Amino acid sequence: MRRAPSSVNRSRRGRSALGAAVTAIALAVVVPTLSWAHAVVFPRQSTTGSYEKYVLRVPNEKAVATTRVEIHFPAGLRVTSFADVPGWQLEVVTDSAKAITGAIWTGNLPPQRFAEFPFVAANPKTDTKLAWPAYQTYADGERVEWTEPEGSKRPASVTTIGAATPASGGAGGFVRWLPWTALVLSLVSLGLAMRKPEARPAT
Helix, strand or coil: CCCCHHHHHHHHHHHHHHHHHHHHHHHHHHHHHHHHCCCEEECCEEECCCEEEEEEEEECCCCCCEEEEEEECCCCCEEEEECCCCCCEEEEEECCCCCEEEEEEEEEECCCCEEEEEEEEECCCCCEEEEECEEEEECCCCEEEECECCCCCCECEEEEEECCCCCCCCCCHHHHHHHHHHHHHHHHHHHHHHCCCCCCCCC
16 A cells, blocks of 8 residues: 555655654764863853853863963953962963963873863953964973864864853853754654654545
8 A cells, every 4th residue: 555645745754754853863962072072161152241161171182281371362361360270280371461361280190180270351342353372292292283274173262252241141052052052953853753643534
């Protein structure tokens, strides 16, 4: 017995929805993983003119220890203070006017670990994007430069600076919740795709 055209169409739509749901779930899981694999400054969004606590997160992706982490601060940002990081020594880099332009931490970060280096800064007063060039040195002498454009193998982390909005939920709120929102929507789509269609009376 041949299936009715409406049944075939529903089946095709169900498969399409299922495929879309699986893809969205995969993206929701993979996107945070990709960010985790890089040296990243959080938050990824902040407000113009405000004081922000930033955190440089550095993972160790090799079989030897990371011994040195360096960051260059973007122009227009005024860094004011640093948090102590147990086991790490901080060297603050300044220019001829004594403005803070970078920081160097030396210590020991074993394989399969990550470290976070917090600092506080005053944001620029206009909308902009802050790029954070970072450098990671390993015990074997290799120096990894996180300085390339977004989308490359070793990108510099970027923070978007803009005006606050009532729906923002705080700096970086949208970015933090985006993967989970995609996951919830994907599960809903999956449930709809798998739902058995209601039987129609024969005519």
